[in-house]
Amino acid sequence: MSLLSVEEAYKRLLAGIQPVGTEVVPLSEANGRFLAEDVYSLRTQPPFDASAMDGYAVRAHDLSRVPTTLQVIGTAAAGHGFDGTVNPGEAVRIFTGAPLPDGADAILIQEKTRAGETGDTVTALSSVPVDEYIRPAGLDFALGQKLLTKGRRLGYRELALAAAMNHDTLRVAKRPKVAFLATGDELVPPGEEPGPDQIVASNGFALGAMLADLGAEPVDLGIAPDAADVIADKARSAIDGGAHVLVTLGGASVGDHDLVQTALGDIGFELGFWRIAMVPGKPLISGHIGPMRVLGLPGNPVSSIVCALLFLHPLVRALQGASEVHRPEETAVLGDPVGGNGERQAYLRARLSFSRSGHVVATPVSFQDSSLLATLSGADALVIRPPFAPPAEVGSPCKIIRL
Ligand SMILES: Nc1nc2c(c(=O)[nH]1)N[C@H]1C(S)=C(S)[C@@H](COP(=O)(O)OP(=O)(O)OC[C@H]3O[C@@H](n4cnc5c(N)ncnc54)[C@H](O)[C@@H]3O)O[C@H]1N2
Numbered sequence: 001m002s003l004l005s006v007e008e009a010y011k012r013l014l015a016g017i018q019p020v021g022t023e024v025v026p027l028s029e030a031n032g033r034f035l036a037e038d039v040y041s042l043r044t045q046p047p048f049d050a051s052a053m054d055g056y057a058v059r060a061h062d063l064s065r066v067p068t069t070l071q072v073i074g075t076a077a078a079g080h081g082f083d084g085t086v087n088p089g090e091a092v093r094i095f096t097g098a099p100l101p102d103g104a105d106a107i108l109i110q111e112k113t114r115a116g117e118t119g120d121t122v123t124a125l126s127s128v129p130v131d132e133y134i135r136p137a138g139l140d141f142a143l144g145q146k147l148l149t150k151g152r153r154l155g156y157r158e159l160a161l162a163a164a165m166n167h168d169t170l171r172v173a174k175r176p177k178v179a180f181l182a183t184g185d186e187l188v189p190p191g192e193e194p195g196p197d198q199i200v201a202s203n204g205f206a207l208g209a210m211l212a213d214l215g216a217e218p219v220d221l222g223i224a225p226d227a228a229d230v231i232a233d234k235a236r237s238a239i240d241g242g243a244h245v246l247v248t249l250g251g252a253s254v255g256d257h258d259l260v261q262t263a264l265g266d267i268g269f270e271l272g273f274w275r276i277a278m279v280p281g282k283p284l285i286s287g288h289i290g291p292m293r294v295l296g297l298p299g300n301p302v303s304s305i306v307c308a309l310l311f312l313h314p315l316v317r318a319l320q321g322a323s324e325v326h327r328p329e330e331t332a333v334l335g336d337p338v339g340g341n342g343e344r345q346a347y348l349r350a351r352l353s354f355s356r357s358g359h360v361v362a363t364p365v366s367f368q369d370s371s372l373l374a375t376l377s378g379a380d381a382l383v384i385r386p387p388f389a390p391p392a393e394v395g396s397p398c399k400i401i402r403l
């Protein structure tokens, strides 16, 4: 049975994928969403030449010989400009963010002055170059400028920028609804007392958190026993609930109790691909039931989570029209030697540190069994070992994906 390469699996997973739709949301609800259109500025910022410091708006030429005393003819504060003109020998008391008065061409910070006794004069103790501490109009951005592009994810920086551009709403991708179902007679929810042959279900908690982080709307369908009719019923409830994606956990392999494909086959499941040349994660299933995508993740907790990072992550991002769908890969150097790799692309849990020369050093943990959640939680990254990679020495370059 030949295995599909990770690259080919990505291609098939993402071929022809369309975002699930768009909607307009207020800025206060846009965090974590993906822009459905480019965003242009509705204004110029700053809209006027503005002072960057507290001090005095002056004519730089007046200060070519110092100390020199100037007449203070008024005040300019943020939100309250000064209407008059600064003539030779004059200054305006000014505060950060205030519009620069006509006639002035520099700001002298107050630390470099001595106030006159009556307050209507100031002595400049230092010269200033023209334009000192002035933010010219449009320094940040100009009216009509494209500052955010379609497909970008909105975070705190993008939201502040959108607000400064005077947008109170943004058109974003709708959140894909992703239902997930754990399968297995051995599973009980945390907090319950497992029977003698049972364990506590963990994968769904990783998935729910990951989906929320990805901007999706997670729908937890709970745990189904190893019974095809129950699994099928749960899948039907996902369809009825309008899920864009159904994720199953476990039952993906070839054992007598690995029922996911059989169960879903009864309700119209069509297989896209199954079994990938990767470790962990070989039994990954991809397909659809009508318009609902189905991703069958292997049950081993690390396999489940690694497959979610590598396949569910790009799928959910592509369904939101993200400009970048994959988790970014970086380069590091190995902190320990690794042996030659087999036919499956390996994703090794590794700790990260820095070498004295400033390289990121990735040291794979010694035991890589795909059931070990404690090891996963102690790891910082996955080291990618391509199929048939030869043995590699300490210091060899490698690709990593941060966790
Ligand atoms: N003869 C073969 N056996 C197996 C193969 C194979 O190719 N031939 N593949 C192995 C690989 S690789 C993996 S990965 C596992 C995955 O199998 P399944 O997806 O069918 O997973 P299960 O058998 O249902 O469970 C495996 C393991 O994970 C535990 N599990 C399941 N769900 C959860 C959950 N929600 N939370 C925590 N733990 C869970 C389950 O109890 C099992 O211990 O198959 C190999 N076998």
Ligand code: MOO
Residues within 6 Å of the ligand: 278, 279, 280, 281, 282, 283, 298, 300, 302, 303, 370
């Ligand atoms: O692919 Mo399985 O995930 O090696 O344990």
